[in-house]
Amino acid sequence: MTQPEEKQQSEFEQELEEVETSLGLLKERYAQVQRDQKQKAQWQQEIKNIQQNKYKTPEIKTELERLEKELELLEINLESQLFSWKSLNRPFWQAVRFGGLGILMGWLLKSSIG
Structure with a gap:
C-alpha cells in the first residue's frame, strides 16, 4: 500500500x-x-x-x-x-464551509465576467 x-x-x-x-x-x-x-x-x-x-x-x-x-x-x-449543541457541531461547520465556498465561487465568477 x-x-x-x-x-x-x-x-x-x-x-x-x-x-x-x-x-x-x-x-x-x-x-x-x-x-x-x-x-x-x-x-x-x-x-x-x-x-x-x-x-x-x-x-x-x-x-x-x-x-x-x-x-x-x-x-x-x-x-x-x-x-444538544454538540449535535449541531458538524452540520454547522459544513454549512460554514460550503456556504463560504459558494460565496467565494460567486465572487470569482463575478470578477471573471465583470
Missing part, C-alpha cells in the same frame, strides 16, 4: 470508529428515553390515583407534591437531552 492509501484507510477507520461511538451513544440515549417514559407514565398514574382519593392526609399531599416535582424534573431531562 502506498502512503496516501494508508492515510485514506486510517482516516476511514477513524471515521468508522466515530460512527460506532455515536451509534453506541444513540442506543444508550434511546434506552434512557424509554426508561424515563415508562417512569413518567407510572408517576402520572400514581398522581392520578392520589388526586382521585377523597381523603387527602398531609402524607398523601406531601407524596403528591414529591411526585409532581419528580415528574417535572423527568420531563425537563427528557426535553433537554433530545437537543
Whole structure:
C-alpha cells in the first residue's frame, strides 16, 4: 500500500470508529428515553390515583407534591437531552464551509465576467 492509501484507510477507520461511538451513544440515549417514559407514565398514574382519593392526609399531599416535582424534573431531562449543541457541531461547520465556498465561487465568477 502506498502512503496516501494508508492515510485514506486510517482516516476511514477513524471515521468508522466515530460512527460506532455515536451509534453506541444513540442506543444508550434511546434506552434512557424509554426508561424515563415508562417512569413518567407510572408517576402520572400514581398522581392520578392520589388526586382521585377523597381523603387527602398531609402524607398523601406531601407524596403528591414529591411526585409532581419528580415528574417535572423527568420531563425537563427528557426535553433537554433530545437537543444538544454538540449535535449541531458538524452540520454547522459544513454549512460554514460550503456556504463560504459558494460565496467565494460567486465572487470569482463575478470578477471573471465583470
